[in-house]
Amino acid sequence: KHGALAGNQLWDLCKGVFPAIGNNEAWLAAIRSNAEYKVKITESDFLEKDIRAQLNFGHTAGHALESLALSMGTVLPHGQAVAAGMLIEPLCALEMDLCDVALYNELAEVISRHFEVVTFQRSHIPTLIEYCGKDKKNESGNIAIVPVKKPGQPLPKMMVDPELLSESFEKYLYDSQSLS
Numbered sequence: 001k002h003g004a005l006a007g008n009q010l011w012d013l014c015k016g017v018f019p020a021i022g023n024n025e026a027w028l029a030a031i032r033s034n035a036e037y038k039v040k041i042t043e044s045d046f047l048e049k050d051i052r053a054q055l056n057f058g059h060t061a062g063h064a065l066e067s068l069a070l071s072m073g074t075v076l077p078h079g080q081a082v083a084a085g086m087l088i089e090p091l092c093a094l095e096m097d098l099c100d101v102a103l104y105n106e107l108a109e110v111i112s113r114h115f116e117v118v119t120f121q122r123s124h125i126p127t128l129i130e131y132c133g134k135d136k137k138n139e140s141g142n143i144a145i146v147p148v149k150k151p152g153q154p155l156p157k158m159m160v161d162p163e164l165l166s167e168s169f170e171k172y173l174y175d176s177q178s179l180s
Helices: 002-006 008-015 024-044 051-056 059-071 078-095 101-114 122-132 162-179
Strands: 143-145 148-150 158-160
Touching: 002 008, 002 024, 002 101, 008 024, 008 101, 024 051, 059 078, 059 122, 059 143, 059 162, 078 101, 078 143, 078 148, 078 162, 101 148, 122 162, 143 162, 158 162
Parallel strands: none
Antiparallel strands: 143 158
16 A cells, blocks of 8 residues: 555565565565655644545545455455455546556556455445445545555545445456456
8 A cells, every 4th residue: 555655666665576584674674664654644644634644545445345344244354455445446546537547457466466355246335335435534425535646646535426436346346356
């Protein structure tokens, strides 16, 4: 998530081959870079009034997927759910011509290398949209997402039509078959 938001070396690290498990120096540098990015954002907007909202990239759809899993008696790890959200939410932005298709393709490639594909049934989509509608980032009953145009170019939080989000969940299902 931070790699897509920050761009530069963090994104390059995500796209490349991760350091070997025993390469503590390389991992420490990657972790430090990731933490420094998050600290920079949170310190500049402690009360989440502006740019800190970008840290919610993938979270609206991700939280809905977590809630669906819990309602079915299973647990979906937060990182895995947000990773799926990082594929679902950009589909909305693509439809609105706000996201670069190359970013979506790179996200799909990176996420499929590091996370299991999150699956659900098409019949679950109305429930997922209902969960999205209860997210804390929403305003005046509108569903909020945080799109990213290109690596290093997050856009401000925006409201999306529930129907568009529903179509994005459906497209994710279709796309995820090729990611498995």
